[in-house]
Every structure is written in C-alpha cells, then in structure tokens.
Amino acid sequence: EVQLVETGGGLVQPGKSLKLTCATSGFTFSTAWMYWVRQSPEKRLEWIVRIKDKSHNYATDYVESVKGRFTISRDDSKSSVYLQMNSLKEEDTATYYCTTAFDYWGQGVIVTVSS
Amino acid sequence: DVVMTQTPVSLSLAIGQPASISCKSSQSLLGTSGKTFLNWILQRPGQSPKRLIYQVSKLYSEVPDRFSGSGSETEFTLKISRVEAEDLGVYYCWQGTHFPLTFGSGTKLEIK
Numbered sequence: 001e002v003q004l005v006e007t008g009g010g011l012v013q014p015g016k017s018l019k020l021t022c023a024t025s026g027f028t029f030s031t032a033w034m035y036w037v038r039q040s041p042e043k044r045l046e047w048i049v050r051i052k053d054k055s056h057n058y059a060t061d062y063v064e065s066v067k068g069r070f071t072i073s074r075d076d077s078k079s080s081v082y083l084q085m086n087s088l089k090e091e092d093t094a095t096y097y098c099t100t101a102f103d104y105w106g107q108g109v110i111v112t113v114s115s
Numbered sequence: 116d117v118v119m120t121q122t123p124v125s126l127s128l129a130i131g132q133p134a135s136i137s138c139k140s141s142q143s144l145l146g147t148s149g150k151t152f153l154n155w156i157l158q159r160p161g162q163s164p165k166r167l168i169y170q171v172s173k174l175y176s177e178v179p180d181r182f183s184g185s186g187s188e189t190e191f192t193l194k195i196s197r198v199e200a201e202d203l204g205v206y207y208c209w210q211g212t213h214f215p216l217t218f219g220s221g222t223k224l225e226i227k
Contacts, residue, residue, distance in 0.1 A: 043205065043221060044218070044220060044221075045164075045207055045209070045218040045221075046218070047209075047215055047216040047217070047218070050216075061214060061215075063215045064215070097163055097164070099164075102154065102156065102164075102166060102209065102211075103166050103175075104166075105163040105164050105165070106163060107163050108163050
C-alpha cells in the first residue's frame with residue numbers, strides 16, 4: 001500500500017522558517033518524481049515545487065511565488081522528500097500535500113503563518 | 116500561466132442522475148509529445164485529493180466506469196453517468212502540459 005505522511009507543520013511568525021517532511025512507503029521512491037502542492041484556506045490548489053529522480057540529476061522546478069524562499073530535497077535512502085520554507089509570508093498559510101505526480105497524496109499538513 | 120476555468124461552481128444532484136463538469140484552459144494542452152496532460156482529481160470532504168482521470172480520458176484502475184473524460188485542446192468534460200453517494204466532493208481539473216502546473220478552482224458536487 002502506498003503511503004505518504006507529511007509532518008512538520010505548525011504556527012510560525014512571518015519571516016520565520018519551517019521544514020516539512022514527507023515519509024513514503026509502498027512504491028519505488030528512488031525513481032519517483034515528487035511534488036508539493038498546497039491548498040489555501042479558500043480551497044484553491046497550487047502546485048509549488050517538483051523534484052525529479054537521480055537519473056534526471058534531481059532537477060527541481062518551482063512556482064514563481066516561492067522561488068528563492070522554498071527548497072525541495074530528497075533522501076532516497078529514507079524514501080523521504082523535504083520542503084524547507086524560509087522567509088514565510090502570511091499568504092503561505094495552507095495545507096501542504098506531498099504527492100507522487102498527483103497519483104497518490106499524503107493526508108496533508110497545516111502551515112499557518114501569522115504574528 | 117495557464118488558467119483553468121471550471122463550471123459550474125457547484126452541482127446538486129440526486130443519486131442516479133448524470134453529472135457533467137466543464138474545464139477550459141487558456142492555452143492548448145496538447146503537448147509536443149502529442150499527449151494532452153489534462154487530468155481530474157476528487158477531494159471528498161475532509162480528505163486529501165484522489166486521482167480519477169489522466170490524459171483527458173484514461174481512468175485509473177480503481178475508478179468506476181461510470182466516470183468518463185473527454186475533450187481536446189482547450190475544452191474538456193468530466194461526466195458521471197449515474198451519480199452515487201460516494202461521488203460527493205470537489206472535483207478539480209489540472210494541467211500538466213505547461214509549467215507551472217495549474218488547477219481549476221473546483222466544482223462541488225452535492226447529493227440531494
């Protein structure tokens with residue numbers, strides 16, 4: 001059974017940092033391209049970042065709104081993908097999902113950016 | 116960015132009725148590979164999204180055949196031949212042809 005479990009969410013002040021972890025199992029993680037998608041409180045979905053596999057040099061793509069602030073990484077030995085979020089803004093408040101090219105989704109983790 | 120426009124915003128249907136959801140893109144979703152990366156997902160209340168259809172009309176193995184997808188270029192449709200109780204939730208189309216990947220704003224299906 002494919003499982004994706006996100007952790008690391010919480011309440012954080014504007015300008016601070018947070019790191020999300022997505023631990024996976026049940027599929028060949030090392031060859032999977034992994035994505036982070038967020039859902040705003042208004043339920044709008046937004047793709048934010050993708051990381052490819054080793055054979056594609058772990059290439060990454062970011063949506064413009066998070067470029068320079070967010071960094072995706074992965075550890076194939078742990079079947080995990082990470083999202084380092086720096087310089088957080090109130091508009092980053094959302095539920096963050098990791099997903100395998102939108103085939104399988106985690107349960108999501110809530111990030112609230114507020115003073 | 117490609118804008119995905121879904122209509123209607125909501126649907127209220129009785130069990131057994133057909134449903135139809137439209138998704139229009141601001142650019143053609145036909146890729147250089149000859150494939151069209153228009154997909155549908157369903158988010159049931161309180162749950163994370165689940166996959167339904169990929170490349171316009173291909174159903175994932177676990178998806179009932181009462182669901183179907185059609186369309187080309189910029190206009191796409193998701194149909195449910197006979198709505199069942201488990202179909203309630205919000206349906207989103209999303210495109211994977213152009214970066215950034217973008218989603219429609221969703222269509223909420225309620226059961227009368």
